[in-house]
Amino acid sequence: MSIAFIDLNAQRRRIGPRMTEAMMAVVESGAFIMGPPVRTFEAGLAAFGKAKHALSCANGTDAIVLPLMAWGIGPGDAVFCPSFTFASTAEVVPWTGASPVFVDIDPVTYNMDPAALDRAIAEVVAKGELTPKVVIAVDLFGQPADYPRISEICRRHGLKLIADSAQGFGCTLNGQQPLDWADITTTSFYPAKPLGCYGDGGAVLVNDDALAERIDSLRVHGKVVASDLAGQTFDHDPKYLSMRIGLNSRLDTIQAAVLIEKLAIFADEIAQRNRVAARYNAALKPHVSRVPEVIPGGVSTWAQYTIEHEDRDGLVQHLRAQGVPTAVYYPVPLHRQPAYEMYPVGGNGLPVTDAASRTVVSLPMHPYLDEATQDRIIAAVASFG
């Protein structure tokens, strides 16, 4: 039997009938945009993420640009982020006219290295061309960034902090959420994500009422919100009053209905992913250069299970021949890609990022990976010279 890299059908076998029913209920209701399931899902998501507000949006990329827009980030501003991440993390920064500044990672967790961040900020300040404004930390492969140290740096320099938890939503550090340190957490419901829907979707989690209200406006074309109306009277329905330039970035009601069902089993799925990861770690350690290590006190959602091997490309070919699918996240870091190579990097380049991009490879990972299949994968890795 062929091995799936991510087996979405296994989850469907578990809750498929309930999801079909939930989706059909939306179809019957006709409330395709901002229907009641959207609010129900947002309330559940806020409770799960221990946030005051959860606001859904069209995808995890918009989720990152929304706070940048809400804070008025623009030309002349510097936004610090890793280069070892998916394009979305950095892509949104030039949308606002600001400049990404790429920061190196920790060689063990692959997340932003706080010392490298500190140095990159000092360099930008010394150069005087850009004004440091925001840090985007990424919970890469599912594990939390070093929020205690990163947030301390942000406080010291007066910078906002975004937790890009597209891969890590549900992760914790010392029992706390990224939002306990960050100004805002963003996530993606892209189908392959640990909490994915049946299309595109995203959300922000935020505790600050004013920021939440502004993002609520921005996600619907800059619509008027309660604080815009305070003390004002209108001789027309203010519904179509645009107070600011916004986006069309709503989560479809059908996707919210799917996500309500998936959120109900999400904690159990995170536990299952941790079971799979622990089993991989124990068996693979003697056979590869590095098995993943989670930051002390951290719990990962294991969006990816990523090992390192000095002959990564040889291992990929060997596993393919044995019917084991793999993926490389990320073979070319952003600061080396045509769209991003003109933007500044902290320090004299990003040596840890470059090294990781040559040796990382991700193995099949999902909550429904049974032990027999996992043993086949482990044996295939172990049999590589």
Ligand SMILES: Cc1ncc(COP(=O)(O)O)c(C=O)c1O
């Ligand atoms: C780290 C990271 N940030 C942001 C995103 C963007 O999410 P989306 O694809 O929903 O726009 C993704 C995933 O695709 C991601 O992996």
